[in-house]
Amino acid sequence: MAIELVSEHACFGGVQGFYRMASPACGGPMRFAVYQPPQARAGRVPVLYFLAGLTCSEETATIKAGAQRAAAELGLMLVMPDTSPRDTGIEGATGDWEFGEAAGFYLDATQAPWSSRFRMETHVVHELAAAVAEHFPADPGRAGIFGHSMGGHGALVLALRHPDLYRSVSAFAPIVAPSQVPWGQKAFSRYLGDHHRAWTEHDACELVKRRPFGGTLLVDQGLDDKFLATQLQPERFEAACAEAGQGLVLRRHAGYDHGYYFIASFIEDHLRHHAAALAD
Secondary structure: OOEEEEEEEEEOOEEEEEEEEEEOOOOEEEEEEEEEOHHHHOOOEEEEEEEOOOOOOHHHHHHHOOOHHHHHHHOOEEEEEOOOOOOOOOOOOOOOOOOEOOEOOOOEOOOOOHHHOOEHHHHHHHHHHHHHHHHOOEEEEEEEEEEEOHHHHHHHHHHHHOOOOOOEEEEEOOOOOHHHOHHHHHHHHHHOOOOHHHHHOOOHHHHHHHOOOOOOEEEEEEOOOOOHHHHHOHHHHHHHHHHHOOOEEEEEEOOOOOOHHHHHHHHHHHHHHHHHHHOO
């Protein structure tokens, strides 16, 4: 699978790059970013996928999270996909920051017209992973996934749906119960239709009760997050994990909001969590 170089930059002894690839799943080009740590010059390294949130792109965490320094120390490759296909031409795909372009929710839409382009689960799990394994010194047998907000939802759900592909998972302020909150209900009703059984297949609270993840989950949540009560509700996931016997470290942080200052404050903890799980 061919990729196109957009730009590359020296960063903490490694290389931060931005790339583009053709995506059959999403019906057009998809952008992504890859940080190759200095250890990648000597051989394959563990790979960690970061899924960004609503309104974001492959550039957001790459520029704002401050992850490269610790990734260089730990020898972790970082992959940041875009959050949806772009320039789809689908009516209603733009103009609402909570839905459509930049709001793909990391699922494969089943309802027209969204099913023609919005197939982010297939893109991230299969297409992008295959391209990364082919073109970069990543070890696909040592892969982890994490994310923020909508991307935290994506990380938890994709890890629970594909436990054979990911050895570690964590999240910042994830949407843990999308079938129960407005952000998820808006997206699911359009992408998946009025099929509530299908909604539960993309809801971390429902999935963890059916098939727990084979490792401890790390979740950080700011207590000054304006979306905490209406959209995030981490207590739902805490209860679901307790019911399922799922290992969970849920850390609540006074004074922190939903933004990237919060993520930058705790990103190193997440990288070390993944590095320990992905070690040989």
